[in-house]
Amino acid sequence: MEKESSNKAIVILGNGVSGITAARHLRKNSALPITVISEESPYFFSRTALMYVYMGHLKFEHTQPYENTFWKQNKIELVQKRVNQLDAEKQLLHFEDGSSLSYDRLVLACGSKPNKLGWLGEDLKAVQGLYHKKDLDSLEAWTDSTQSATIVGGGLIGIELAEMLHSRGKKVHFLVRESSFWNTVLPAEESELINSHIRSHGIELHLSTELESIQGDANGRVAQVQTSKGATLPCEWVGLAVGVSPNIDFLKGSGLDLGKGIRVNRFLETNLPNIYAVGDCAEQLEPLPGRQAVEAVWYTGRIMGETLAQTLTSVKTAYQPGPWFNSAKFFDIEYQTYGQVSPSPDSKKEAQVFWQHPHKNCSLRLSFDPQNLYFKGIVSLGIRLRHEYFDRWLCKPTLMNEVVKALGQSFFDPEFSPTYQAEIQSKWELKKSSFALNQ
Amino acid sequence: MMNLLKKQSSIGVGLLGLTLLLSALFIAYDNKVLWLSVSFVLMTLGGLIYFQTIYGHQLSGIKNNGVWFSALTTRGITGWLLGMGLTAFYIAIYWFPEVLGFNTQGESTGLVAFFDPLSLV
Numbered sequence: 001m002e003k004e005s006s007n008k009a010i011v012i013l014g015n016g017v018s019g020i021t022a023a024r025h026l027r028k029n030s031a032l033p034i035t036v037i038s039e040e041s042p043y044f045f046s047r048t049a050l051m052y053v054y055m056g057h058l059k060f061e062h063t064q065p066y067e068n069t070f071w072k073q074n075k076i077e078l079v080q081k082r083v084n085q086l087d088a089e090k091q092l093l094h095f096e097d098g099s100s101l102s103y104d105r106l107v108l109a110c111g112s113k114p115n116k117l118g119w120l121g122e123d124l125k126a127v128q129g130l131y132h133k134k135d136l137d138s139l140e141a142w143t144d145s146t147q148s149a150t151i152v153g154g155g156l157i158g159i160e161l162a163e164m165l166h167s168r169g170k171k172v173h174f175l176v177r178e179s180s181f182w183n184t185v186l187p188a189e190e191s192e193l194i195n196s197h198i199r200s201h202g203i204e205l206h207l208s209t210e211l212e213s214i215q216g217d218a219n220g221r222v223a224q225v226q227t228s229k230g231a232t233l234p235c236e237w238v239g240l241a242v243g244v245s246p247n248i249d250f251l252k253g254s255g256l257d258l259g260k261g262i263r264v265n266r267f268l269e270t271n272l273p274n275i276y277a278v279g280d281c282a283e284q285l286e287p288l289p290g291r292q293a294v295e296a297v298w299y300t301g302r303i304m305g306e307t308l309a310q311t312l313t314s315v316k317t318a319y320q321p322g323p324w325f326n327s328a329k330f331f332d333i334e335y336q337t338y339g340q341v342s343p344s345p346d347s348k349k350e351a352q353v354f355w356q357h358p359h360k361n362c363s364l365r366l367s368f369d370p371q372n373l374y375f376k377g378i379v380s381l382g383i384r385l386r387h388e389y390f391d392r393w394l395c396k397p398t399l400m401n402e403v404v405k406a407l408g409q410s411f412f413d414p415e416f417s418p419t420y421q422a423e424i425q426s427k428w429e430l431k432k433s434s435f436a437l438n439q
Numbered sequence: 440m441m442n443l444l445k446k447q448s449s450i451g452v453g454l455l456g457l458t459l460l461l462s463a464l465f466i467a468y469d470n471k472v473l474w475l476s477v478s479f480v481l482m483t484l485g486g487l488i489y490f491q492t493i494y495g496h497q498l499s500g501i502k503n504n505g506v507w508f509s510a511l512t513t514r515g516i517t518g519w520l521l522g523m524g525l526t527a528f529y530i531a532i533y534w535f536p537e538v539l540g541f542n543t544q545g546e547s548t549g550l551v552a553f554f555d556p557l558s559l560v
Binding site (some may be wrong): 052055056057058059167200201331332 | 499500501504505506508509
């Protein structure tokens with residue numbers, strides 16, 4: 001494609017949530033020529049919903065939030081090709097098929113790739129991660145010939161895979177390196193609650209266990225795995241879910257400043273002129289206090305896309321994601337978190353009050369500053385919370401008293417659901433009495 | 440095995456109740472209260488046992504697994520048949536109730552008469 005277009009042509013590499021959000025907001029604010037490149041799929045889909053396609057809750061087309069005609073209507077050109085190389089000097093992208101595309105400004109939104117840690121046998125057939133659409137297709141193709149599966153990695157994708165395979169009637173072994181599920185993020189009680197929930201579904205949960213090696217059969221397909229505890233688990237499919245890393249290998253040698261990801265400043269600008277990075281692939285040179293340099297999370301990708309669109313069309317805007325939040329679902333238990341709740345808090349900086357339902361899978365943990373009793377964060381299991389309330393209580397210092405009093409209103413559960421307001425209130429009163437500053 | 444037997448017999452019990460109900464289209468029962476009650480009890484019992492065998496041992500939660508894999512729930516052939524059957528039944532009730540035994544001139548017969556005890560409760 002020649003440079004006949006205006007000198008403001010924007011090319012976005014990646015049609016995940018970050019790239020597409022950038023494209024949508026660029027179009028809202030401007031009439032600039034926009035091109036989105038993705039090899040993975042012709043149209044944007046919600047990656048986080050892929051599991052529900054496998055479980056039969058949705059069809060793949062349901063994961064596409066926009067009609068296929070949306071892109072043409074909004075003059076967003078879609079190119080389904082793979083980029084091999086970036087020539088930053090000539091402002092050119094080279095595709096695998098030999099063609100190339102020039103840009104005036106380039107937005108890198110190339111996402112992540114699943115980690116492989118160099119295990120023996122990790123490249124055997126039916127050993128895979130779950131990230132791309134093609135991973136889902138591959139899992140689907142192996143499913144009928146699979147009786148038992150081993151999943152490696154006790155994070156969000158690991159537990160998703162466990163639920164997915166379980167929903168299709170497979171025997172599931174779930175290897176988790178930590179001594180309790182996701183306890184690097186979840187406090188001990190919540191983590192324990194999830195452990196027993198996983199087990200109650202009939203999943204073989206192997207805690208403090210790592211993958212040692214994978215052995216194949218005569219056809220090169222996985223036949224069994226060895227665990228670090230010396231067990232041999234026969235299985236026909238292995239899911240590797242030990243995190244993701246920025247997908248940046250093809251950018252090596254382009255002159256971009258690369259660390260773990262593509263290094264960007266607060267304005268999402270890379271070291272090279274006219275090149276920006278958003279989403280999973282971006283690494284903040286100066287991470288915000290209490291935040292990671294690379295955050296491979298749906299919400300942050302969306303905020304980055306939105307922020308960059310502002311910069312490219314009107315006002316130069318710094319990335320300011322606001323208070324941290326995230327949500328997930330562990331089988332039947334919904335999880336939400338806002339602000340900071342540490343799994344092992346420093347008692348000088350963070351105190352916590354915890355309430356758990358005597359027999360239901362419901363719990364709530366609020367963290368606060370022990371010096372001034374300001375609210376710091378919350379973790380909920382089995383209780384839905386309203387974002388706006390916590391965003392407000394975190395943006396402006398709010399006393400715990402005030403938060404606890406209004407907690408019932410912040411619940412988002414269906415009508416007539418119990419709010420447990422009184423139970424939580426009394427837990428707080430009890431806790432509060434041990435802090436001097438409470439009068 | 441035991442579960443399968445239980446599940447199938449529960450379907451049988453429910454269908455027996457339904458057959459009894461539909462048979463009222465052709466047979467004029469003398470003791471309507473008795474037969475209507477028997478039919479209701481059989482259908483309810485069959486349904487309860489059926490759902491107990493399916494969901495009784497499961498954990499509580501939202502159950503949508505496999506919804507898009509089944510012809511019944513994805514507008515497949517069985518889904519269409521069920522939908523058309525139910526729609527036809529409602530068309531009969533609203534526009535052609537005489538097919539089901541409704542009679543404005545005198546005593547109703549058939550299915551409508553079978554439900555008479557309910558209107559007397």
